[in-house]
């Protein structure tokens with residue numbers, strides 16, 4: 467898989483499951499996930515520098531909403547909005563699979579840019595800083611999500627891990643950090 | 647036969663670890679400031695990162711080279727002098743320098759530090775290479791990407807220092823260290839500020855399905871829906887000149903000289919360099935693994951395994967560059 471750039475599409479089922487959820491609910495879960503990731507990877511903010519205070523719109527092209535986030539180490543913010551509602555400094559868009567694959571180290575950001583699988587608009591320097599900071603942090607969103615379970619984590623992991631691994635195999639989407 | 651040394655890029659500590667784990671003999675990187683020619687947002691190493699990176703690489707048997715390869719600004723030399731001193735105290739295996747004044751400084755103040763000559767010095771003939779070796783004790787020269795294999799062979803016959811050549815990655819088509827196109831468009835250049843076509847001056851604008859790239863006040867390219875997007879560097883732009891619209895300087899394509907490794911080994915090259923400190927750990931791991939297999943195959947007298955790296959290349963296509971002189 468290391469050299470395979472075929473970006474899988476999230477199966478229709480996943481889209482159908484996620485899309486009807488109310489944006490505030492998705493927003494609150496995503497915001498908690500982002501704050502947790504920031505806590506486990508404080509080095510991310512040092513790498514972002516002045517760009518930590520910018521507004522990033524992360525726009526998965528196959529979902530009907532966008533994530534608007536400001537990483538700000540003192541007060542990280544993330545909201546979910548319907549498409550076209552947010553004003554932003556930098557907008558990064560691409561399929562959810564491409565965006566997750568980039569976060570998890572499955573794909574190279576420049577290669578996704580060359581192949582037009584992702585686009586960056588607005589403040590290009592901010593977009594580059596975010597991509598480089600995330601790549602260096604070796605984030606695993608599954609690890610961050612399970613950390614949110616607190617004391618239940620150790621009990622939930624044995625059940626959740628095979629589930630996520632099976633979902634990854636079935637969809638081809640990088641749901642966890644890729645060990646390179 | 648000993649495999650050629652693979653010198654691999656790392657823009658972040660995570661990329662350095664990926665390079666080492668993928669089989670890099672040597673990794674090159676830079677401090678997070680204008681002293682290195684990949685001074686991009688979110689990239690590079692703090693002093694503490696560098697100490698930890700060197701320790702990690704040495705534990706795994708790899709070397710670390712630090713690129714301090716921009717040209718110091720008059721009056722601010724201290725920034726570059728401190729970078730050399732800090733690289734030495736981090737325990738790096740060599741520094742890669744381009745500026746004559748900085749080479750003189752390093753040779754006089756840091757006599758125990760191994761010096762490599764950066765590609766940014768554009769040293770492309772035996773006389774100039776021998777000058778750098780005799781005056782400053784330079785031990786290795788990174789050759790500019792304008793030479794054919796026969797020319798590299800001729801140079802190697804007349805010099806005593808090691809040579810390192812690029813085998814993969816983005817091409818800087820001008821004589822390195824001499825290009826002023828980025829300065830012309832943005833006031834910033836790889837030679838002084840460590841960045842060609844800085845992101846702060848780049849704008850991508852979606853125009854329907856087309857993507858327009860702008861650098862400073864100039865529109866430099868337009869990619870249709872299914873066309874690959876190039877880097878926003880002026881030399882790869884599409885311009886109208888004398889009534890003709892074309893890529894006046896160079897096509898957006900990347901170097902891949904894997905198949906030439908046996909020839910490069912034969913003409914006495916010591917090390918092979920992979921470009922891409924601005925790239926992710928996914929790129930670093932994939933490219934290093936492929937090239938490690940290629941140098942091992944060459945050393946064992948086996949054919950070079952086919953690689954599958956085209957999708958990682960700018961323009962999603964690759965060239966043998968000047969090595970074969972089919973280049974414009």
Ligand code: SF4
Pocket residue numbers: 817818819820825826827828836842843879880881882
């Ligand atoms: S414009 Fe092109 S040739 Fe000039 S420094 Fe930038 S990449 Fe190199």
